[in-house]
Amino acid sequence: MSTPPLASGHEGPHALRPLLDTVLEALDTGARARGGPLPAGGPEAVAGRIREAVGDVLPDRGDPHAVRTLVHAFTATAADPAHPLCAAHLHCPPLAVAAAADLAASALNPSMDSWDQAPGASELERLVATALAREVHPAGTPDSLVTTGGTESNQLALLLAREAHGGSVRLVCGANAHHSLPRAAWLLGLPEPAVVPAPGGTLDPDALDATLTRLSGPLLVAATAGTTDAGLIDPLPEIAAHCAAHGARLHVDAAYGGGLLFSDRHRARLTGLGAADTVTLDLHKLGWQPVAAGLLAVRDAHDLTALRQRADYLNADDDTEAGLPDLLGRSLRTTRRPDVLKLAVTLKTLGRSGLGALVDQVCAHARQFAALVDAHPDFELHAPPVISTVLFRPTGVTDTTVAAVRRALLTDGSAVLGRARLDGRLWLKATLLNPATGPDDLAALLHLAATSRATLVEGHTPR
Numbered sequence: 001m002s003t004p005p006l007a008s009g010h011e012g013p014h015a016l017r018p019l020l021d022t023v024l025e026a027l028d029t030g031a032r033a034r035g036g037p038l039p040a041g042g043p044e045a046v047a048g049r050i051r052e053a054v055g056d057v058l059p060d061r062g063d064p065h066a067v068r069t070l071v072h073a074f075t076a077t078a079a080d081p082a083h084p085l086c087a088a089h090l091h092c093p094p095l096a097v098a099a100a101a102d103l104a105a106s107a108l109n110p111s112m113d114s115w116d117q118a119p120g121a122s123e124l125e126r127l128v129a130t131a132l133a134r135e136v137h138p139a140g141t142p143d144s145l146v147t148t149g150g151t152e153s154n155q156l157a158l159l160l161a162r163e164a165h166g167g168s169v170r171l172v173c174g175a176n177a178h179h180s181l182p183r184a185a186w187l188l189g190l191p192e193p194a195v196v197p198a199p200g201g202t203l204d205p206d207a208l209d210a211t212l213t214r215l216s217g218p219l220l221v222a223a224t225a226g227t228t229d230a231g232l233i234d235p236l237p238e239i240a241a242h243c244a245a246h247g248a249r250l251h252v253d254a255a256y257g258g259g260l261l262f263s264d265r266h267r268a269r270l271t272g273l274g275a276a277d278t279v280t281l282d283l284h285k286l287g288w289q290p291v292a293a294g295l296l297a298v299r300d301a302h303d304l305t306a307l308r309q310r311a312d313y314l315n316a317d318d319d320t321e322a323g324l325p326d327l328l329g330r331s332l333r334t335t336r337r338p339d340v341l342k343l344a345v346t347l348k349t350l351g352r353s354g355l356g357a358l359v360d361q362v363c364a365h366a367r368q369f370a371a372l373v374d375a376h377p378d379f380e381l382h383a384p385p386v387i388s389t390v391l392f393r394p395t396g397v398t399d400t401t402v403a404a405v406r407r408a409l410l411t412d413g414s415a416v417l418g419r420a421r422l423d424g425r426l427w428l429k430a431t432l433l434n435p436a437t438g439p440d441d442l443a444a445l446l447h448l449a450a451t452s453r454a455t456l457v458e459g460h461t462p463r
Contacts, residue, residue: 030075174203226257236272259286
């Protein structure tokens with residue numbers, strides 16, 4: 001058996017070209033076979049299709065057609081975030097230019113843990129990290145770290161707060177906070193978080209003030225800019241003022257809402273963000289990047305010294321003194337992908353105005369969909385959207401029926417809606433992240449929900 005071709009090196013592009021043709025063809029045929037935003041049939045049917053396509057995972061003899069077979073099956077059984085009726089989660093359709101850049105990152109395969117593995121990539125990461133940090137913190141000495149997403153960023157924020165306070169800090173967060181925050185406190189061995197009421201889905205600043213007055217010791221307040229359930233934004237200026245008054249450190253989880261920074265129209269909704277010591281961003285949400293594309297921005301780059309580590313084979317003292325950049329303190333991970341390349345290509349290709357236009361489009365789609373819901377006699381709108389998430393539910397039904405409506409759509413593969421519990425009730429959730437979605441798509445999404453409701457409640461499918 002001859003040695004299989006490699007993806008990089010002089011012959012790499014020649015080896016990749018026919019494989020890319022195969023992959024692109026399989027993406028096309030797989031999407032046609034799926035026919036909608038989600039494969040029909042439910043979990044067991046989908047699992048059966050994958051088992052049939054894979055067969056023996058590790059056969060004695062390799063299959064030269066495996067790329068075509070498995071990419072086709074992978075696509076045919078995928079949830080396609082680019083389909084306008086796939087609107088459940090903060091799961092964006094990636095830009096073609098970002099996915100193309102990600103191919104180069106995979107082919108060259110730099111590892112961002114030492115300069116000699118990623119010479120140019122390390123400087124590219126420094127430039128992009130600094131530029132994005134200044135979007136959040138225009139003044140001072142900000143910096144940011146590239147992460148795998150909001151969960152890692154939130155964990156890093158708690159770690160940095162703990163180290164800044166000499167090894168102990170207590171998390172104070174709203175009842176609306178992302179689950180990764182209390183989980184990070186548990187992972188880091190921190191005290192049980194103090195949870196502040198969030199009536200209506202946002203943190204109550206008066207209750208926060210009372211909590212900070214009652215508690216003693218080093219405190220980290222975590223606010224949210226873009227909740228996962230309804231896309232709501234906590235009152236950041238008031239929260240920042242209370243933190244300043246009580247000497248508490250402030251972290252803002254803006255994994256969802258941080259993308260509003262690119263929009264001249266919507267940026268003001270993040271007023272107060274710059275007062276935070278640390279801010280979580282996720283550009284695989286309102287940034288249209290392939291997963292993963294997270295960041296943690298810090299107002300004071302000095303905070304990052306807590307992450308410094310020495311490993312002689314990666315950042316020996318004499319190498320660092322000789323001028324080789326030290327990358328080991330840029331992450332809790334050692335081996336990590338150069339996710340910065342797709343970010344850099346996207347930022348450079350679209351610019352602020354291009355990214356801002358995409359943000360404005362999806363926010364406008366959410367307002368349009370909310371108007372359709374509000375005008376429909378069989379649905380109730382929770383509230384006007386703040387970002388691009390719309391919560392709604394059929395009128396006159398139980399939570400059990402709301403859940404059944406969603407599962408019926410998932411099972412037949414016709415639409416992908418999420419679910420959220422707010423104000424003590426279960427809501428259907430449409431998270432609109434596809435800039436190419438049109439008015440007919442929004443109407444079709446609501447029609448499918450109405451059809452599912454009627455079938456379950458009235459026992460027939462309306463015309």
